[in-house]
Amino acid sequence: MKHKFILALGLIAAASFSVSAQAQDRCGMGNGKKATGEPIQIGAIVGKTGPEDFSSAARSAEAYFKCVNANGGINGRPVNYTVQDDTWNPEVASQAASKLVKDTKVVGMVGSTSFVECGANNKMYEQEGVAVIAGVGVPRACFYGKNYAAFNQGPRQSTISAAMYIADTFKLKNITCIAPGIPGFGDWVCGGVESWGKANGVNVKQVIFDPGQLDGNAIVLQAQASKPDGIVLGMPRGMMLPILTAAEQQDMGKSIKWGLPTSAYHTEMPKAAGKYWDGKLYVHMELEPLDKDGADTKNWLAVMAKYGNKKDPIDSFSQAGYLSAQVATNAMLGIKGDIDRKAFLNAARGIKNVKTDMLCAPWYFGEGERHQPNHNGRVSLLTGGSFKLQTASCFQAKDADLADVLAFEAKTGVAK
């Protein structure tokens, strides 16, 4: 128990100090007055119940909205934030979105994170004119919707970046990418790594496994068969652990370099991975470090300490949820006249050049046909029960699919 939550507690303690040092929380209008007007309905869909809990972003968004409501709301109107669980089921995701959009009549969606909802609901969001300022996009569909923009880079870019880092640093020539065979996920993620490998002289093999398969050993053995000098795991952290356990039993940490995407960047991960992996796991971060000395990072931790639940994760996804709520709040505060769905969508499309210490580069929603505004990150090494930054500066994922996004940015200047 001595080491439990060591990093999280440290971060929250630092945040508490910063809260006491500040006169009030920096949320919304920041006037310390409780909002009492007519509520503004905001929704979110998350994959909470299922193979893994993907509600971290909505939890931090909820904490931020609580803070907003305690600080004057949106010009006196509180935000009524409704989070629905899609249980990792596209049908449930459709029903949940329909309920929020048609019955609750939400103005917009903020902080959503799901494996299934983008594919199920993007069309409806476009038809109904609903803007989704999501927390975290997971499968491909989340980055190919006209009304859907997330704050993370996405698992494909994150896994490519992890592969890029270990290949460049250790001069690797054979990398195996392991990912679960979830539609629109595994092939997309490892396909990206393979494309990058082809373009950069690295031989990449894919191992796509059944996410329902219980034993990590068989997966590790299959990966081992191609004699890789590097392995990247494109998957949620819960799925990583059995694979790391099996790899540890095969002593594969000694001869093979390991790269993980941002899902592994979690305060509990060093302890969960165990001593064997100390100094052996290179973790890509889609957002800036959790302990960065920056105003937004400090405020995020302060908000989580005061308005969050003590069980809320402190991870990159929580950062993304906080940012989604902050950006949505600022967008609503900027609306002149009625805050309705159309006004929120227009306000969202007008968001550009959002600068924050939690992201490597400015974020935008913009007028694009699809959105992937975050494509720069860093890498840290899991060591000494924590994460140690390895890259002094941010670097961009070499993902061929980003060409249209980069062209859009160059043309419109939305990310200066």
Place this chain on the structure above:
Amino acid sequence: METLLPFLVVGISVGAVYALSGVGLVVLYRASGVVNFAYGALGGLAAMVCWQIIDLEYADWMGWVAGVFVATFLSWAYGRFIAPSLTHQDRIVRAMATLGFALMVMGMAQWYWGDDPRRLVLPTDSGGLEFDGRRLISYTRLLALVLAATMTISMLWLLAKTPLGLRMRALQSNRVLSGLLGVRVKNVDTWAWTIAGVFAGITGLFMGNMVRLNPTVLTFLVIPAMAAAVVGRLVSLPMTVLGGLLIGVIEALTTLLPQISRYGSATGFVVAILAILWQQRKGIGLSRDNSHLE
């Protein structure tokens, strides 16, 4: 064969745990006629409790004992206080009641422990048998194999040679007649639930270590266990063990074929369906289980 060997060994070791789970299900079904869907949830709870005790820096053995004890206690409590009130209900109702129990246990565990990344590490993880310069099987998996064999043999002995086993077999044949002949039905049922709890606890610890320490994932461990039990027609322990091993081995071998590797978790269902078809190749006959004549 050299390529296949590690996959076979891995498959057999996981299959041994499936087999152990299947044996726990069959023993309970033979005695009480209940298909226990809560088996995986109790195993998951055992693993979580064990992790919690170890995380609180108590000795590892205290964690193992506490985990198995909690699963056993809950199984005993269900068998003692809830199952008797459902004795006269249809078998489907009794099975569904255990599903409700499973969802309660799983929901509470998921609520309490959440989804933080964690691992249940056993001291046997770090060592193992080497082959061709690399680790062929860890001592944890070897221990799972040995325990599966020992516990199955113990159950066969208990059923064949002890008064309790005799009463269990009597209940399997006809519960009403057994009761009239003086078998204390509730007492025997409770013993069966207790034994099933011990099995669930032990398999839960292994699966928490070998698979994933997550209450929801471990709850669904009941699926391959159920498939193994179906291979044994919910009656035969040796066939259940064979079914468990078969599922484990096929599941491991599917990872070698990229075309089907992403469907590996369907192995349990496929094996169970094929087993049912094979068992009924000569038409549907009367099973040794005559309790439907009650």
